[in-house]
Amino acid sequence: MYTVYMQKECSCFKKSEYPSEKAFETQKDAYNYAHVLAELMNEDFCSTHMFSAQKIAGNDFLITVADNPNSGCGTGSNSSCGTGSNSSCSTGSCGCE
Numbered sequence: 001m002y003t004v005y006m007q008k009e010c011s012c013f014k015k016s017e018y019p020s021e022k023a024f025e026t027q028k029d030a031y032n033y034a035h036v037l038a039e040l041m042n043e044d045f046c047s048t049h050m051f052s053a054q055k056i057a058g059n060d061f062l063i064t065v066a067d068n069p070n071s072g073c074g075t076g077s078n079s080s081c082g083t084g085s086n087s088s089c090s091t092g093s094c095g096c097e
Contacts, residue, residue, distance in 0.1 A: 003024070004034045010045070012048070038063050050066050050067075050068045051063055
C-alpha cells in the first residue's frame with residue numbers, strides 16, 4: 001500500500017473535496033495522484049500557498065505546503081488577505097493549521 005498525505009490543511013483545502021490522506025495499490029498511482037493534486041491545488045486554490053509533492057520514507061508521498069511569496073497574503077504591512085477587492089482569500093482565513 002502507498003499513501004499520499006497532506007502536510008497541512010489550509011482553508012482552501014478544507015473547503016475542497018480532496019481527502020487529507022489517500023491510499024493506492026501501486027507506487028505509480030500514488031505518485032501520479034500526488035503530483036496531479038499538487039498541480040490542481042496550485043491552479044485552483046487562492047494562491048496563498050504553493051503545493052508540491054515528494055516521496056518520503058517508506059511507501060508514502062507528502063504534498064507539502066509553503067507560503068507563496070507572490071500571493072499578497074501574509075502578515076506584513078502589504079498583506080491584503082481577506083480585505084478589499086484585490087484579496088487573494090475571500091474568507092480572510094489564509095493560514096494553515
